[in-house]
Amino acid sequence: MKKTIQSIFFIAITFIINNVLASEINRIKVGNEDAKITIIAYESLTCSHCANFHKNVYPQLKKEFIDTGLVKIEFRHFPLDIIAFNASKIAQCKNDGNSEILETLYANQQKWVKGNNASEANDNLKKFIEEQGINIDFKRCITDKRIEDFVLNDRIEGSKEFKVNATPTIIINNEKFEKSLNYKNLKKSLEKMI
Numbered sequence: 001m002k003k004t005i006q007s008i009f010f011i012a013i014t015f016i017i018n019n020v021l022a023s024e025i026n027r028i029k030v031g032n033e034d035a036k037i038t039i040i041a042y043e044s045l046t047c048s049h050c051a052n053f054h055k056n057v058y059p060q061l062k063k064e065f066i067d068t069g070l071v072k073i074e075f076r077h078f079p080l081d082i083i084a085f086n087a088s089k090i091a092q093c094k095n096d097g098n099s100e101i102l103e104t105l106y107a108n109q110q111k112w113v114k115g116n117n118a119s120e121a122n123d124n125l126k127k128f129i130e131e132q133g134i135n136i137d138f139k140r141c142i143t144d145k146r147i148e149d150f151v152l153n154d155r156i157e158g159s160k161e162f163k164v165n166a167t168p169t170i171i172i173n174n175e176k177f178e179k180s181l182n183y184k185n186l187k188k189s190l191e192k193m194i
Contacts, residue, residue, distance in 0.1 A: 025150045026097040030062065031072030037065070037193050039073040040171040042158045044080040045087035045105050046113050047167045049181075054106040057183045065190055075102055077154040078167050083113060083121040086142045088151045090129060093141035104132055 039061075043050040058073075065071040077092070079085035091102040105112070112128035115121035126138045141147065158164035162171055170177035172189060179185040 024095070025092065025146060026095050028075040028091065028099050028102055029072060029097055030075075030099050031066040032069040033072060035066075035070055035072040037071045037190060038173055039071055040076055040162075041073060042076050042078040042154070042162070042164045042167060042169040042171070044078050044084040044167040045091065045102075046079075046081055046084040046109070048109070050168045051106045051109045053168050053181060054103065057181065057186060060183045061186060064187070070194060071190065075099060076158060077151040078158050078164055078169070079151065079155060080167060082118045083115075083125070085151065086118075086122055087112075087125060089142050089144065089147045090125065090136065090138070092147050092150060093136050093144070095147075101134060101136075104134070108132075 041053070043053070061071070061073070066073060077088040079088050087105055091105060094101065108128065112125045113121070115124050122142070129136065129138060158169070162169065162176055168181065170181060170186070173193065177186070177189065179189070
């Protein structure tokens with residue numbers, strides 16, 4: 001009986017600790033926390049359309065809407081392959097809520113998204129991170145179960161809650177953005193909400 005109570009106690013404590021640790025992972029966000037408009041961007045780090053969004057749409061969006069306090073954006077993970085999955089864990093690893101690593105990975109996507117298999121791709125990703133002087137423990141980042149669960153939960157929630165099935169998928173104040181994703185269309189939609 002005593003061992004059963006100890007086992008139950010141990011399971012309960014483990015459950016509580018795991019939930020507390022999982023809740024400590026910070027979402028990558030940019031903008032005023034109290035902004036009237038929240039954009040959620042579901043992305044895959046190996047997706048060329050996502051890299052294009054970061055190159056051609058996001059800078060204008062940031063300048064006109066995010067930096068002015070009207071909009072905040074949350075970047076959520078929707079990895080489409082194992083390479084994107086590991087890169088998502090790297091982007092999330094510093095756990096500072098900052099988008100710097102994410103932006104670096106998108107801006108240089110062609111430099112690290114290569115290889116004939118997942119092992120080669122991981123080696124290229126690790127080499128790229130080191131060349132950029134990003135100070136993280138690569139192995140710990142891609143094997144951290146909490147970060148792994150966080151990334152997978154983003155993907156599951158995106159599928160269930162917003163029917164995400166492609167990247168990038170943009171959600172504005174909990175409504176899926178259905179128009180062609182360019183700055184002109186995004187701006188029109190945002191201006192109607194201000």
